Amino acid sequence: MILKQYNISTGTEGFYNITEQVQSTLAESGIRDGLCVVYCPHTTAAITINENADPDVVHDMLLGLRKAFPDRAEFRHAEGNSSAHLRSSALGNSVTVIASQGRLVLGTWQSIYFCEFDGPRTRKFFVRVSG
Ligand code: ZN
Numbered sequence: 001m002i003l004k005q006y007n008i009s010t011g012t013e014g015f016y017n018i019t020e021q022v023q024s025t026l027a028e029s030g031i032r033d034g035l036c037v038v039y040c041p042h043t044t045a046a047i048t049i050n051e052n053a054d055p056d057v058v059h060d061m062l063l064g065l066r067k068a069f070p071d072r073a074e075f076r077h078a079e080g081n082s083s084a085h086l087r088s089s090a091l092g093n094s095v096t097v098i099a100s101q102g103r104l105v106l107g108t109w110q111s112i113y114f115c116e117f118d119g120p121r122t123r124k125f126f127v128r129v130s131g
Contacts, residue, residue: 002029003128010116010123015050015058018125019111022097023104025127032102034131039094044084044118046091047125052111065090065117084117091115099129 004025008016022038040047051057069086077085095112098105106112114125 001128001130002031003126004028005124005126008114008123008125010045010114010119010121012116012119013062014116014119015048015061015113016116017052017111018114019052019104019106022112022127026099026104026129027102029129029131031099031129031131034099034129036097036099036104037094037128037130038097038112038125039128040114040123040125041093042088042123044081044088045123046088046115046117047093047095048091048113048115049095049097049106049110050113051109053109058113081118087115087117 002025006018006021010016022036026036038047050061065087069083069090071083075082097112114123116123
């Protein structure tokens, strides 16, 4: 079992591919078959799995999330980032990936992303591997 923390410097918003960090944590753990949990302890960021091949997919997801969760005059939260809180909960704070024979079981076009909705900030995420 291993728990590792990573820090990440983000821009205003964006998807950051963290697949390599997760794979290297799996390698470091020595566990070949088990589960990797990737978790971010933030309320305006998220973790998700999606396409890595065409960068337009990330562009379109960010656009779609902005359209689905726009800033609204009726929001009360004084910090002014309620739409980022909504996007964070919509995508979720963690993903679980199966580890098999020392490799993450991901589809050809899948990568693991840290999603920033209210940057720029210094963020962190955790990778927990258990066999
Ligand atoms: Zn807030």
